[in-house]
Amino acid sequence: MMDVENLGRKLVEKIESLSPMVENVARSLYEHPELGLEEVFACRKLVDILERQGFWVERGIAGMKTAFRAAKGRERPVVAFMAEYDALPEIGHGCGHNLIASVALAAGIACSEVISPEEAQVTWVVLGTPAEETIGGKIVMAEAGVFDDIDVAFIAHPGQRNSVGGASWASWPVEITFHGQASHAGANPQGGVNALDALVQAYIGIRNLRNSLDDSVRIPGVITHGGDAPNVVPDKTTARFSIRAKSSKYLEEVLIPRIRTFAEGIARATGTTLEFSHYEPLFRETLKYPQLQDIVERNWRRLGVEISRDDAGPGGGVTDVGAVTWRTPAIQIGFRIGDVRGHTREFAQATVSETGIQGALVAAKVLALSALDVVAERGIIEEMKRQLSAVQNR
Ligand SMILES: [Zn+2]
Numbered sequence: 206m207m208d209v210e211n212l213g214r215k216l217v218e219k220i221e222s223l224s225p226m227v228e229n230v231a232r233s234l235y236e237h238p239e240l241g242l243e244e245v246f247a248c249r250k251l252v253d254i255l256e257r258q259g260f261w262v263e264r265g266i267a268g269m270k271t272a273f274r275a276a277k278g279r280e281r282p283v284v285a286f287m288a289e290y291d292a293l294p295e296i297g298h299g300c301g302h303n304l305i306a307s308v309a310l311a312a313g314i315a316c317s318e319v320i321s322p323e324e325a326q327v328t329w330v331v332l333g334t335p336a337e338e339t340i341g342g343k344i345v346m347a348e349a350g351v352f353d354d355i356d357v358a359f360i361a362h363p364g365q366r367n368s369v370g371g372a373s374w375a376s377w378p379v380e381i382t383f384h385g386q387a388s389h390a391g392a393n394p395q396g397g398v399n400a401l402d403a404l405v406q407a408y409i410g411i412r413n414l415r416n417s418l419d420d421s422v423r424i425p426g427v428i429t430h431g432g433d434a435p436n437v438v439p440d441k442t443t444a445r446f447s448i449r450a451k452s453s454k455y456l457e458e459v460l461i462p463r464i465r466t467f468a469e470g471i472a473r474a475t476g477t478t479l480e481f482s483h484y485e486p487l488f489r490e491t492l493k494y495p496q497l498q499d500i501v502e503r504n505w506r507r508l509g510v511e512i513s514r515d516d517a518g519p520g521g522g523v524t525d526v527g528a529v530t531w532r533t534p535a536i537q538i539g540f541r542i543g544d545v546r547g548h549t550r551e552f553a554q555a556t557v558s559e560t561g562i563q564g565a566l567v568a569a570k571v572l573a574l575s576a577l578d579v580v581a582e583r584g585i586i587e588e589m590k591r592q593l594s595a596v597q598n599r
Contacts (some may be wrong), residue, residue, distance in 0.1 A: 290306045304564075
């Protein structure tokens with residue numbers, strides 16, 4: 206039997222002692238922000254630290270050179286802490302992924318030192334997941350099977366409040382292109398097929414689909430190419446729509462087919478031809494695991510932090526963590542680093558503030574204590590996996 210109380214105390218102490226590392230990682234990534242799939246500095250920095258701590262590291266997994274898997278141990282269950290480290294153009298670490306990396310390292314290192322992989326029969330993994338903001342690196346990793354041998358995965362995202370993690374939406378952006386026939390709009394309009402007229406009708410019609418859809422859909426769009434010159438009948442026009450809904454099933458089975466059928470109808474009516482594609486992958490909604498939420502909530506309280514279980518969160522957010530939750534039990538918690546909102550320069554500054562670093566340390570403690578609980582009560586993993594396969598087969 207594991208002495209959970211005692212191991213928990215040691216985890217908390219160990220993470221306290223990692224405070225300089227947490228700050229150093231947060232600050233150096235803050236000072237060297239890198240865009241998705243270009244996180245060479247960040248990846249090397251994290252891998253160096255993990256190798257010094259005795260982790261065995263595989264780089265370039267899932268075909269992405271800045272993705273990695275660092276592991277200690279050979280037994281099941283395999284428990285992963287996910288790091289992110291990509292920044293945003295212009296505003297650097299305005300989404301705080303530098304702190305996500307700090308938390309994952311602190312939790313992974315503390316667990317691997319306090320809870321021996323051999324004695325506890327567990328494998329501790331720190332997973333380097335690049336390009337969250339762009340291609341959704343975890344979607345690529347999920348498709349490449351990276352999560353198939355991971356039994357539970359944790360991640361902590363900075364924000365305005367401490368939480369057990371909220372819902373995120375499903376998203377599958379669409380690009381539609383109409384091909385017509387160019388002609389002189391003044392001298393020979395009858396010789397053309399106007400691709401812009403088709404696109405404008407499609408734009409209005411797709412927006413109007415909302416009148417007969419669930420309230421919880423978002424279908425904003427823009428025309429990205431509307432023609433070249435007013436005196437030429439446009440022969441090619443393109444629009445992009447950011448399509449979001451609460452459930453990926455609804456997206457796949459109802460919303461996307463409705464939009465597609467509608468656009469095809471416009472093409473037939475206008476004599477144009479339609480190209481229909483997705484310019485980003487399907488981001489699935491985050492599945493909730495109540496068992497993980499209960500454990501996390503208990504550990505926030507244990508650390509003296511009151512949280513609200515009202516985890517509905519603001520609607521419309523999307524994350525590639527959703528893809529992970531469809532492969533293996535996983536949870537993304539939120540931790541507070543101040544009042545500023547994400548995707549701003551002020552938020553980037555908050556990640557290296559005293560409150561930011563303290564927030565990251567508490568989040569690392571919550572994740573490490575929760576991992577300990579999952580490892581100590583093994584039945585939970587089986588229970589969550591049964592829940593997952595029921596959803597997968599729905
Ligand atoms: Zn983010």
